Amino acid sequence: MSTKQTVNIAVVGATGAVGGKIVKLLEDKNLPVDTLKLLSSKRSAGKTLSFKGQSVTVEEATPESFEGIDIALFSAGGSISKELAPEAVKRGAVVVDNTSAFRMDENVPLVVPEVNPEDIQKHNGIIANPNCSTIQMVVALKPILDKYGLGRVIVSTYQAVSGAGANAVIELEEQSKQYLNKQEMEANLLPVKGDKKHYPIAFNALPQIDVFQENGYTFEEMKMINETKKIMHLPELPVAATCVRLPFFTSHAESVYIEVEKEGVTVQDIQAELAGFDGIELQDDPSNQVYPTPLSAANKEEVFVGRIRKDLDNDKGFHLWIVSDNLLKGAAWNTVQIAQALIRNNWL
Amino acid sequence: MSTKQTVNIAVVGATGAVGGKIVKLLEDKNLPVDTLKLLSSKRSAGKTLSFKGQSVTVEEATPESFEGIDIALFSAGGSISKELAPEAVKRGAVVVDNTSAFRMDENVPLVVPEVNPEDIQKHNGIIANPNCSTIQMVVALKPILDKYGLGRVIVSTYQAVSGAGANAVIELEEQSKQYLNKQEMEANLLPVKGDKKHYPIAFNALPQIDVFQENGYTFEEMKMINETKKIMHLPELPVAATCVRLPFFTSHAESVYIEVEKEGVTVQDIQAELAGFDGIELQDDPSNQVYPTPLSAANKEEVFVGRIRKDLDNDKGFHLWIVSDNLLKGAAWNTVQIAQALIRNNWL
Incomplete structure (x- = not known):
């Protein structure tokens, strides 16, 4: 051009x-x-x-x-x-x-x-x-990597049905109505369109997003693992993922454990890096019950991070709660x- | 007597x-x-x-x-x-x-x-x-501890509203109906009765169960950490927990990362110990989409375990998905x- x-x-x-x-x-x-x-x-x-x-x-x-x-x-x-x-x-x-x-x-x-x-x-x-669940995680990890280094990542996800498409949204709505009306729930799509079995997602949790691979991980889990390494240019970074579909419509949430490389880093240090990073909004004030949720993050462009805690056993370990709209930033x-x-x- | x-x-x-x-x-x-x-x-x-x-x-x-x-x-x-x-x-x-x-x-x-x-x-x-979320985890960890030792535990929970009492069940029902009828959701109880703020749980996820402690962890998270050490007689075992309330009625699910002490342990080894342990039902066959869910575990006494995977970076690391009825075994x-x-x- x-x-x-x-x-x-x-x-x-x-x-x-x-x-x-x-x-x-x-x-x-x-x-x-x-x-x-x-x-x-x-x-x-x-x-x-x-x-x-x-x-x-x-x-x-x-x-x-x-x-x-x-x-x-x-x-x-x-x-x-x-x-x-x-x-x-x-x-x-x-x-x-x-x-x-x-x-x-x-x-x-x-x-x-x-x-x-x-x-x-x-x-x-x-x-x-990248994959929606990968994007929001690497945004939150990037300022921490730049300042303190990253030694490992373990993530458990809480993912919205809209990540499986518009029909999955309809399925959650319909099943919710069926359950509340004491009718049997009809499951025709989730966890994976085209897979052999379908289970209700309404008032449930499905530990399967995308199809299973030979190694017992789902394709979604392998996407998070491999894409994180590629985007961050850290092919040797240990990354583990467990991906779970949940009965809400919008935004993925993630419980993430990381280990930084430097010693003596504090929660305040991590908060300061996240708060100053473009694209992140820090929502982390436990004494006032301030933390992000899927509903609060919906229809917003930022990646929201809260519940930042130091691991009680590992000086280099931290826990984070990362939420973002899977259809927007994701x-x-x-x-x-x-x-x-x-x-x-x-x-x- | x-x-x-x-x-x-x-x-x-x-x-x-x-x-x-x-x-x-x-x-x-x-x-x-x-x-x-x-x-x-x-x-x-x-x-x-x-x-x-x-x-x-x-x-x-x-x-x-x-x-x-x-x-x-x-x-x-x-x-x-x-x-x-x-x-x-x-x-x-x-x-x-x-x-x-x-x-x-x-x-x-x-x-x-x-x-x-x-x-x-x-x-x-x-x-x-013990606390409901602790009980199901230690049942699943016990046979692994006995055979292969335990070096650390990191858990992210997916917890049902019934753990917050009968009124929380009603709140989820009412909010679900309000949301589906395009009315504003009324939040009067969750995440914690008596805490300052209340947020909708329907079609949402709340990363707060019980009140916050000085150290940024919730009381529920500290219960899981301290009770696990006491029950297993492992006061030095590193245990970390992130506890999340979700919009389903019955059964808690847990994404658990553990490190065993022995080298060379396989997924099949872990499965064999769990399958032979009283009180556990192994539901772990990814090729047939067999894994436990909150709905499938409801009204049953067993602790159900599936999604057992070896960590891709740590020979001693394993991931498990543990589900049980929080009102029964819990x-x-x-x-x-x-x-x-x-x-x-x-x-x-």
């Missing part, structure tokens, strides 16, 4: 929950959009979305859709990305991909702008957006932040 | 959720009860409960209520226990107390019958029943098991 002042942007999966939030953020954050092209499957084509007061008709995504596009934001599932992202790149677009299709590809930067913005410019046409907002950086730095 | 074949039992707090389950278990497990006395506050006195086909009228608990009682099972809150348990002991009863009033008293054994049954006979009139059933042991071994 030359140094022109505006860009042509395509959003693939525009009718989905994340796609819709991307379109809204492109408008709210006032990105210098010349043409906005909204793309979807054939099934959703023809719908309209509003953008800057104009009605934009959603078109079926084809390889030719990307002619003239500078930035293509993909959020329509891994198979669509695998098929169409190379076509977009071939036509000169830079792709920001919100699926797991390219995240562990060593030619593809995996980026959280607060953590590794310098990796954006290393792209070869595709930049991957998906749409991180994607739009990458697009902003591409434009602002002329890295297209 | 002499070696008589039947005992007189009092249940204090008989009209509460745990008290009702104790009465049912005394009948279901066929304890050799001669007289059953049901006690409560003045407010609940006069209600009737069924026991072995008879209607038993609940009486107001007074010091004199314990005349002639062999075993008094207390489940009516810490202040009632502090006031009346010594009165019961003075009159010759052995008290099994379900509150936190005496748990850390060094003259009071803290007992989970699968873990430290030998401590029951050391009582000086009072035996304490409270009523553990209490009745202690009463059974007192009678069977003539330890009154």
Whole structure:
């Protein structure tokens, strides 16, 4: 791209929950959009979305859709990305991909702008957006890493159903009504669409997000482990994850144990680093019952951190409670932040 | 007590959720009860409960209520226990107390019958029943400790509202209906009755159970830490806990990281020890999506364990998912098991 002042942007999966939030953020954050092209499957084509007061008709995504596009934001599932992202790149677009299709590809930067913005410019046409549960954790860990070093990470997650898509949201609503009306709950989707068994999520907890791998970990757990190492450029960092789906709609929460490398670090030291870091809001005042929750973090862009405690046995150990809106910072907002950086730095 | 074949039992707090389950278990497990006395506050006195086909009228608990009682099972809150348990002991009863009033008293054994049954006979009139979230964890850890040693424990909990009492159950129901009807949720009780602020639990997660201590940990977290060390007779064992209240009614779940002391232990080794241990049911078959959940564990007496994985960085590290009914094994059933042991071994 030359140094022109505006860009042509395509959003693939525009009718989905994340796609819709991307379109809204492109408008709210006032990105210098010349043409906005909204793309979807054939099934959703023809719908309209509003953008800057104009009605934009959603078109079926084809390889030719990307002619003239500078930035293509993909959020329509891994198979669509695998098929169409190379076509977009071939036509000169830079792709920001919100699926797991390219995240562990060593030619593809995996980026959280607060953590590794310098990796954006290393792209070869595709930049991957990390998994939602990974993003919020690495934002919170980055200022601690920079100041005190990181020796290990153990995370247990508390994840919202919207991470499994709009139909999972409907399933939680329907099952909740069924349970409260003393009817049997119908489970057709969670924990994983397409897996063999389905269990109710309403008034329950499911220790399975995404499919199981050979090693007994779920794919979600392995995403958190591998993506954290890649984003933070710490391939040897010990990271462990247990991922659990819970009956709330928005925001993931995480109980995270870390060990820093320096000795004698205090809770106040950690709080000070987090409070001064772009993208984090510290909510940590136990005496006034101040801590983040999924409901309090919903519809906000920040990563919220509270319940910071020093481990009672390990001087280098700390416990944190990290909460963020999984559809915003965990998906749409991180994607739009990458697009902003591409434009602002002329890295297209 | 002499070696008589039947005992007189009092249940204090008989009209509460745990008290009702104790009465049912005394009948279901066929304890050799001669007289059953049901006690409560003045407010609940006069209600009737069924026991072995008879209607038993609940009486107001007074010091004199314990005349002639062999075993008094207390489940009516810490202040009632502090006031009346010594009165019961003075009159010759052995008290099994379900509150936190005496748990850390060094003259009071803290007992989970699968873990430290030998401590029951050391009582000086009072035996304490541990916190619900502690009980299920130590049951799962005991066979691992015995065979492979334990070097550390880090737990993040997923706890049901029934642990906060019957009114918390009603609050979750009411808030769920309000949310689904697009009304504002009314929060009057959780996270902690009597604390300054209240937050909605429906479709949310609250990282506060019980009040905060000076050190930033909640009392629930300190209970898990201190009680685990006491029950397992491992005062130096590093234990860390983060306790979170969640919108389900029954059963607590726990994501637990442990380090064993022996090298080269496998997942199959851990599974074998757990499967062969009394009180545990292994539910661990990821390829068939078999793992415990709060709903699947409800109304059952066992501690269920699944998702057993070896840490990917530490040969001695393992991750477990532990679920049990907080009102049964976490409270009523553990209490009745202690009463059974007192009678069977003539330890009154």
